Amino acid sequence: MGERFPDVDWYCDRCGAYLNVQPGFDDHKYVWECAECGHKNSISSANIYESHEEYWGNRDER
Numbered sequence: 692m693g694e695r696f697p698d699v700d701w702y703c704d705r706c707g708a709y710l711n712v713q714p715g716f717d718d719h720k721y722v723w724e725c726a727e728c729g730h731k732n733s734i735s736s737a738n739i740y741e742s743h744e745e746y747w748g749n750r751d752e753r
Contacts, residue, residue: 694718694719695718695719695734696718696734696736696739699718699739701716701718701723701732701734703725703727703728703730703732704730704732705725705728705730706725706727706728706730708725708726708727708728710723710725710732713725713726713727714726718734720734721733721734721735722734
């Protein structure tokens with residue numbers, strides 16, 4: 692089974708760690724616990740942004 696979101700780089704919402712390279716990472720899981728800080732990140736299409744700037748801009752609107 693291939694990636695659910697090919698070519699998407701996932702980063703922890705709390706500490707910014709790169710999730711794609713963490714042992715066992717699977718984007719078919721809807722929640723991924725960061726191996727660095729333990730934060731539970733949502734892995735869904737609603738959390739895909741074109742850039743870090745777009746992500747941070749959307750966080751301000753929440």
